[in-house]
Amino acid sequence: MNIVEIDVAFPTFIMNKSGEILEVNEVMKQQLGIEVCDKHVSDVFSEWSVSKDRCLALGKMREFSCVFIIQKLSEDRYMCAGVFSQEIDYILNEIDALQKMNRHLDAVIENSYDGIYITDREGRTIKTNSAIERITGIPKHYYIGKNVDDLIKRGILESSVSHRVLEQKKSVSLVQPNRAGKETLLTGSPIFNDDGEVEAVVTNIRDLSELMELQTALRKANELNKSYQKEIERLKGNQENAFSQIVINSEKMRQVYEVAERVLNVDTTILILGQTGVGKDVLAKFIYNQSNRRMQGKFIKVNCGAIPPDLLESELFGYEGGAFTGANKQGKPGLFELADMGVLFLDEVGELPLNLQVKLLRVIQEREVQRIGAVKAKKINVRIIAATNRDLRGMVADGTFREDLFYRLNVIPISIPSLAERREDILPLVSYFLQNMNEKYELNKSIGEELRSFLYQYNWPGNIRELSNLVERLVLLTQDNVIMIKHLPPEYQTDFLSSSSISLDSVTLKEAIERAEKQAIVCAMEHCTTTYELAQRLDTSQPTVVRKLKKYNLSLQGEN
Missing domain, CATH: 3.30.450.20 (PAS domain)
Incomplete structure (x- = not known):
């Protein structure tokens, strides 16, 4: 050519x-x-x-x-x-740009976690990705060129979402099991040409079983997180609300709180014994704050000796509307009901009248309470902590306290020693109260060494309550920043000199103070082997301890 x-x-x-x-x-x-x-x-x-x-x-x-x-x-x-x-x-x-974009689209499709396959208007698969192998268990190359009708006949697909998209000309979703029996979500979306006809269908396949497993794991994680959060709040609240009010330095008090810790989440009744002012209510609150009941119910305290007997019954058990003259028309729940799922602290339980002792016994035995004027009793879940400064055994012998109620209350008895029996706690308590008073009244008071020795030696018949009141009184009434022996109220100075068998005519106040100071150091030395331990026990500095030992010609065992 x-x-x-x-x-x-x-x-x-x-x-x-x-x-x-x-x-x-x-x-x-x-x-x-x-x-x-x-x-x-x-x-x-x-x-x-x-x-x-x-x-x-x-x-x-x-x-x-x-x-x-x-x-x-x-x-x-x-x-x-x-x-x-x-x-x-x-x-x-432009061709290069289109080829580059096509490579990017291929990468997006291939790396999609969901399975993707694309069919033409005839139902032939023209593209798919590797995720379809994970979901269906069939290699992706098997799909290429296959018609969805053939895949249905061979049992690979249960039904075709592509046909529905072609018929409805819109996105269609359906759920069906795959060959492994797992639920899968298929969503087909149409691709239209310039004439508005569907020329291809893009189908997205998602394994719902994996999603459900993730949702289940997430729900469990959230539930676990909530339980952890509650526990953190409980522990945080315990430290803030319980330990912030407790000063323990003596072995006797450590033993008391160790017993309390062992019965925190045991629903049995606890009877706290001790003199007035030793901290019975503090121990009761500690048990509540450390227990699981803190997250379930309230801590309700009632002083059985402070409420008139004729009102105490309605306060404890509540009443129905119109039960007696002057009663609230709507009625009123008693303290037992208010403490449901929590703790009811019966302080000074020895002051309960005999008729109320019977009703209290019934509440403990039956775990139910009946309001005054009510026909039916109401079930309650209340832990009872009782406290008294009286000799309940002696009252049982005298017939003023029911024996059966005593044994119901005395399941876990905890006896708190007086402050005079645990002198190691005195000076730490003084420091604690002094710090609180300084913060409360925006002051900067301190206590002199001689006064600290006196406070350590004093017998404290009113126990911790008396000690707290005295510290507050001294802080408020003393003009000097350093509180000394001379600032003590006269009755305390007289009591100290009398208890030490010292005649005011034979010694000066300074001599009396030095004797008390030396005696306090000697008592503390029985429990210490180093000046560091002695300083901690007396709540003072180590240089001060060394100076006082030299002054009184004393030496610790094992030290030169």
């Missing part, structure tokens, strides 16, 4: 297998403007390249880019017909 015989409107030339240009048409001559016959094609066009299938060639001629379609005419003759244009570079750049 001769180039002259080819009537085309495009630049065209014929080359041999080696790439030498043999003939060109008129359009080509006009485009080039030079004679190119017998020249090699790469000498005429720069950046000349031929596709692998030898059907397409690209090149450049001056400022123009060119694209040629190659057609084989004979064994050694090839016809190249193409175009010269400045827009070809733009088109090629």
Whole structure:
């Protein structure tokens, strides 16, 4: 075939297998403007390249880019017909951009956690990703080219979401089990062409069993987190509300609170024994704050000796509306009901009248309470902690306290020693009360060494309550920043001198103080082996202890 015989409107030339240009048409001559016959094609066009299938060639001629379609005419003759244009570079750049975007889309599809497969309007699968293998257990290449109808026949799919999308021309979702029996959610979405017809369907497959497992794990984690949060709040509240009010330095008090810790979450009744002011209510609150009941119910305290007997019954057990003259029309719940799921602290339980002792016994035995004027009793879940400074055993012998109630209350007896029996707690308590008073009244008072020795030696018949009141009194009434012996109320100075068997006519106040100070140090030395331990026990500094030992010619066992 001769180039002259080819009537085309495009630049065209014929080359041999080696790439030498043999003939060109008129359009080509006009485009080039030079004679190119017998020249090699790469000498005429720069950046000349031929596709692998030898059907397409690209090149450049001056400022123009060119694209040629190659057609084989004979064994050694090839016809190249193409175009010269400045827009070809733009088109090629667009093609590169589209190819890059296509690679990105392929990566997104391939790396999706959900399974994705795309079908054409005939239902043939044209693309899918690796996630479908994890969900269905079938290799992804198996789907390519397969029609969804064939997949349904073979039992790989239960039903086709693609058909429904084609019919309804909108997104469709359905749930069906996969081959492993796990629930899967299939959502098909249509792709429309310019005529508004569905040309392809993109189906998203999600394994619902994994999602349900994650939701179950999340719910369990949230429940566990809530329980941890409650426990943290309980422990935090315990420290803030219980330990912040407790000063323990003596072995006797450590033993008391160790017993209390062992019965924190045991619902049995506790009877706290001890003199007035030793801290029975503090121990009761400690048990409540440390127990699980703190998160379930309230701590209700009632002083059985402070409420008139004729009112105590209605306060404890409540009453129905109109039960007696002056009663509230709506009735009133008693303290037992208010303490439901919590703790009822019966302080001074020895003051209960005998008729109320009977009713209290019934509440403990039956776990139910009946309001005054009510027909039916109400079940309650209350832990009872009772306290008294009286000798209940002696009252049982005298007939003033019921024996059966005593044994019901005395299941776990805890006896708190007096302050005089645990002198190691005195000075730490003084420091604690002094700090509180300074913060409360915005002062900066301190207590002198001589006064600290006196406080340690004093017997404290009113126990901790008396000690707290005295510290507050001294802080408020003393004008000096350092509180001394001279600031003590007269009755305390007289009591101290009398208890020490010291005559006011025989010694001075300074001599009496020094004797008391020496005696306090000697008592503390029985429990200490180092000056550091002695300073801690006396709640003072180590240099002060060393100086006092030298002053009174005393030495600790084991130290030179």
